[in-house]
Amino acid sequence: MVSIKNKNLKPKKASSSKVEMMEYIMPADTNTLGNLNGGKLMYWIDIAGALAAARHCNNICVTAEVDRLTFKKPIKLGDIVRLKASVNRAFNTSVETGVRVEVEDLKTGELIHTNSAYLTFVNIDKKTGKSIPVPQLIPETSEEKRRYKEALKRREARLSKK
Ligand SMILES: CC(C)(COP(=O)(O)OP(=O)(O)OC[C@H]1O[C@@H](n2cnc3c(N)ncnc32)[C@H](O)[C@@H]1OP(=O)(O)O)[C@@H](O)C(=O)NCCC(=O)NCCS
Numbered sequence: 422m423v424s425i426k427n428k429n430l431k432p433k434k435a436s437s438s439k440v441e442m443m444e445y446i447m448p449a450d451t452n453t454l455g456n457l458n459g460g461k462l463m464y465w466i467d468i469a470g471a472l473a474a475a476r477h478c479n480n481i482c483v484t485a486e487v488d489r490l491t492f493k494k495p496i497k498l499g500d501i502v503r504l505k506a507s508v509n510r511a512f513n514t515s516v517e518t519g520v521r522v523e524v525e526d527l528k529t530g531e532l533i534h535t536n537s538a539y540l541t542f543v544n545i546d547k548k549t550g551k552s553i554p555v556p557q558l559i560p561e562t563s564e565e566k567r568r569y570k571e572a573l574k575r576r577e578a579r580l581s582k583k
Contacts, residue, residue, distance in 0.1 A: 510572035
Protein backbone atom coordinates (compact mmCIF):
# COMPACT_ATOMS: atom_id res chain seq x y z
CA MET A 422 0.00 0.00 0.00
CA VAL A 423 1.16 3.55 -0.68
CA SER A 424 1.10 5.52 2.54
CA ILE A 425 -0.07 9.11 3.05
CA LYS A 426 3.37 9.82 4.58
CA ASN A 427 4.79 10.86 1.22
CA LYS A 428 1.88 13.05 0.12
CA ASN A 429 3.86 16.24 0.71
CA LEU A 430 6.83 15.21 -1.39
CA LYS A 431 6.74 16.26 -5.04
CA PRO A 432 6.40 13.18 -7.29
CA LYS A 433 9.27 12.68 -9.71
CA LYS A 434 9.41 11.32 -13.25
CA ALA A 435 11.02 7.91 -13.74
CA SER A 436 13.27 9.42 -16.42
CA SER A 437 14.82 11.89 -13.97
CA SER A 438 16.74 9.26 -12.00
CA LYS A 439 17.97 6.99 -14.79
CA VAL A 440 21.62 5.94 -14.59
CA GLU A 441 23.96 4.52 -17.19
CA MET A 442 27.39 3.18 -16.23
CA MET A 443 30.08 1.80 -18.51
CA GLU A 444 32.85 -0.55 -17.44
CA TYR A 445 35.81 -1.97 -19.37
CA ILE A 446 36.72 -5.47 -18.15
CA MET A 447 40.34 -5.50 -17.05
CA PRO A 448 42.51 -8.48 -15.93
CA ALA A 449 42.00 -7.66 -12.23
CA ASP A 450 38.21 -8.03 -12.71
CA THR A 451 38.39 -11.60 -14.05
CA ASN A 452 38.93 -15.19 -12.87
CA THR A 453 41.40 -17.66 -14.38
CA LEU A 454 38.95 -18.44 -17.23
CA GLY A 455 39.05 -14.79 -18.25
CA ASN A 456 35.44 -14.27 -17.12
CA LEU A 457 34.27 -11.27 -15.11
CA ASN A 458 34.03 -12.17 -11.41
CA GLY A 459 30.41 -12.48 -10.29
CA GLY A 460 31.13 -10.46 -7.14
CA LYS A 461 32.53 -7.56 -9.15
CA LEU A 462 29.42 -7.47 -11.32
CA MET A 463 27.21 -7.60 -8.21
CA TYR A 464 29.14 -4.61 -6.83
CA TRP A 465 28.56 -2.58 -10.02
CA ILE A 466 24.87 -3.57 -10.06
CA ASP A 467 24.53 -2.38 -6.46
CA ILE A 468 26.27 0.93 -7.28
CA ALA A 469 24.15 1.56 -10.39
CA GLY A 470 20.93 0.77 -8.49
CA ALA A 471 22.02 2.88 -5.51
CA LEU A 472 22.75 5.87 -7.74
CA ALA A 473 19.30 5.69 -9.35
CA ALA A 474 17.67 5.45 -5.90
CA ALA A 475 19.79 8.34 -4.59
CA ARG A 476 18.87 10.50 -7.58
CA HIS A 477 15.19 9.80 -7.04
CA CYS A 478 15.33 10.47 -3.28
CA ASN A 479 17.99 13.21 -3.41
CA ASN A 480 19.57 11.32 -0.55
CA ILE A 481 21.79 8.33 0.13
CA CYS A 482 19.77 5.11 0.39
CA VAL A 483 20.78 1.71 1.74
CA THR A 484 20.40 -1.63 -0.02
CA ALA A 485 17.69 -3.62 1.77
CA GLU A 486 17.36 -6.57 -0.58
CA VAL A 487 18.64 -7.87 -3.90
CA ASP A 488 16.30 -10.22 -5.74
CA ARG A 489 17.56 -13.28 -7.59
CA LEU A 490 20.50 -12.57 -9.88
CA THR A 491 21.10 -14.84 -12.86
CA PHE A 492 24.29 -14.97 -14.91
CA LYS A 493 22.97 -15.81 -18.40
CA LYS A 494 26.23 -15.43 -20.33
CA PRO A 495 29.87 -14.96 -19.32
CA ILE A 496 31.33 -11.48 -19.62
CA LYS A 497 34.91 -11.72 -20.87
CA LEU A 498 38.19 -9.87 -20.40
CA GLY A 499 38.22 -6.82 -22.70
CA ASP A 500 34.42 -6.63 -22.95
CA ILE A 501 32.63 -3.33 -22.59
CA VAL A 502 29.76 -3.55 -20.16
CA ARG A 503 26.81 -1.20 -19.89
CA LEU A 504 24.66 -1.07 -16.75
CA LYS A 505 21.35 0.73 -17.02
CA ALA A 506 19.50 1.43 -13.78
CA SER A 507 16.15 3.05 -13.12
CA VAL A 508 13.66 3.37 -10.31
CA ASN A 509 10.71 1.14 -11.16
CA ARG A 510 8.43 2.24 -8.34
CA ALA A 511 8.48 4.20 -5.10
CA PHE A 512 6.63 2.94 -2.03
CA ASN A 513 6.63 4.55 1.43
CA THR A 514 10.25 4.73 2.49
CA SER A 515 11.67 2.38 -0.13
CA VAL A 516 12.08 2.16 -3.90
CA GLU A 517 12.59 -0.73 -6.27
CA THR A 518 15.30 -0.22 -8.86
CA GLY A 519 15.94 -2.41 -11.87
CA VAL A 520 19.43 -2.85 -13.33
CA ARG A 521 19.99 -4.25 -16.81
CA VAL A 522 23.48 -5.39 -17.79
CA GLU A 523 24.53 -5.58 -21.42
CA VAL A 524 27.79 -6.30 -23.21
CA GLU A 525 28.51 -3.99 -26.13
CA ASP A 526 30.17 -5.50 -29.19
CA LEU A 527 32.74 -2.90 -30.20
CA LYS A 528 32.75 -3.86 -33.89
CA THR A 529 29.03 -4.11 -34.52
CA GLY A 530 27.60 -2.02 -31.68
CA GLU A 531 25.32 -4.98 -30.88
CA LEU A 532 24.15 -5.16 -27.25
CA ILE A 533 23.94 -8.58 -25.59
CA HIS A 534 21.79 -8.83 -22.48
CA THR A 535 23.71 -10.75 -19.79
CA ASN A 536 22.01 -9.98 -16.47
CA SER A 537 19.05 -8.25 -14.87
CA ALA A 538 18.46 -7.55 -11.20
CA TYR A 539 15.89 -5.89 -8.98
CA LEU A 540 17.05 -4.19 -5.81
CA THR A 541 15.20 -2.51 -2.97
CA PHE A 542 16.71 0.62 -1.44
CA VAL A 543 15.53 2.39 1.70
CA ASN A 544 15.78 6.16 2.15
CA ILE A 545 17.60 6.83 5.41
CA ASP A 546 17.87 9.98 7.51
CA LYS A 547 21.58 10.36 8.23
CA LYS A 548 20.99 11.93 11.65
CA THR A 549 18.45 9.51 13.06
CA GLY A 550 19.37 6.43 11.02
CA LYS A 551 15.62 5.88 10.48
CA SER A 552 13.80 5.30 7.21
CA ILE A 553 12.10 8.37 5.76
CA PRO A 554 9.46 8.87 3.03
CA VAL A 555 10.39 8.83 -0.65
CA PRO A 556 8.82 10.89 -3.46
CA GLN A 557 6.30 8.96 -5.55
CA LEU A 558 7.34 7.96 -9.08
CA ILE A 559 5.63 9.07 -12.27
CA PRO A 560 6.01 6.46 -15.02
CA GLU A 561 5.53 7.99 -18.47
CA THR A 562 6.51 5.57 -21.24
CA SER A 563 4.78 2.22 -21.80
CA GLU A 564 7.92 0.44 -20.57
CA GLU A 565 8.05 2.55 -17.39
CA LYS A 566 4.36 1.84 -16.82
CA ARG A 567 4.91 -1.91 -17.24
CA ARG A 568 7.83 -1.88 -14.79
CA TYR A 569 5.78 0.20 -12.34
CA LYS A 570 2.94 -2.31 -12.43
CA GLU A 571 5.19 -5.35 -12.12
CA ALA A 572 7.19 -3.80 -9.25
CA LEU A 573 4.15 -3.92 -6.98
CA LYS A 574 3.74 -7.68 -7.54
CA ARG A 575 7.43 -8.23 -6.79
CA ARG A 576 7.19 -6.14 -3.62
CA GLU A 577 4.24 -8.20 -2.40
CA ALA A 578 6.15 -11.45 -3.06
CA ARG A 579 9.28 -10.05 -1.39
CA LEU A 580 7.55 -8.81 1.74
CA SER A 581 5.48 -11.97 2.11
CA LYS A 582 8.76 -13.92 2.50
CA LYS A 583 10.14 -11.52 5.13
C1 LIG B 1 17.04 -1.73 5.27
C2 LIG B 1 16.69 -1.39 6.70
C3 LIG B 1 16.82 0.12 6.92
C4 LIG B 1 15.24 -1.82 6.95
O1 LIG B 1 15.03 -1.70 8.33
P1 LIG B 1 13.60 -1.96 8.98
O2 LIG B 1 13.71 -1.91 10.43
O3 LIG B 1 12.95 -3.15 8.31
O4 LIG B 1 12.90 -0.61 8.54
P2 LIG B 1 11.40 -0.29 8.39
O5 LIG B 1 10.53 -1.30 9.07
O6 LIG B 1 11.27 1.16 8.76
O7 LIG B 1 11.15 -0.46 6.81
C5 LIG B 1 11.73 0.45 5.94
C6 LIG B 1 11.46 0.03 4.54
O8 LIG B 1 12.29 -1.07 4.21
C7 LIG B 1 11.54 -2.04 3.54
N1 LIG B 1 12.20 -3.30 3.76
C8 LIG B 1 12.74 -3.76 4.88
N2 LIG B 1 13.29 -4.96 4.68
C9 LIG B 1 13.10 -5.26 3.38
C10 LIG B 1 13.43 -6.35 2.55
N3 LIG B 1 14.07 -7.41 3.02
N4 LIG B 1 13.07 -6.32 1.24
C11 LIG B 1 12.42 -5.27 0.74
N5 LIG B 1 12.07 -4.18 1.49
C12 LIG B 1 12.41 -4.20 2.78
C13 LIG B 1 10.17 -1.96 4.18
O9 LIG B 1 9.18 -2.53 3.38
C14 LIG B 1 10.04 -0.45 4.28
O10 LIG B 1 9.68 0.05 3.01
P3 LIG B 1 8.28 0.85 2.81
O11 LIG B 1 8.26 1.92 3.86
O12 LIG B 1 8.39 1.43 1.44
O13 LIG B 1 7.20 -0.14 2.96
C15 LIG B 1 17.64 -2.14 7.74
O14 LIG B 1 17.39 -3.53 7.64
C16 LIG B 1 19.10 -1.86 7.48
O15 LIG B 1 19.60 -0.81 7.85
N6 LIG B 1 19.77 -2.81 6.84
C17 LIG B 1 21.19 -2.63 6.52
C18 LIG B 1 21.33 -1.89 5.19
C19 LIG B 1 22.73 -1.95 4.69
O16 LIG B 1 23.66 -1.79 5.44
N7 LIG B 1 22.87 -2.21 3.37
C20 LIG B 1 24.17 -2.41 2.76
C21 LIG B 1 24.96 -1.16 2.59
S1 LIG B 1 24.13 0.13 1.77
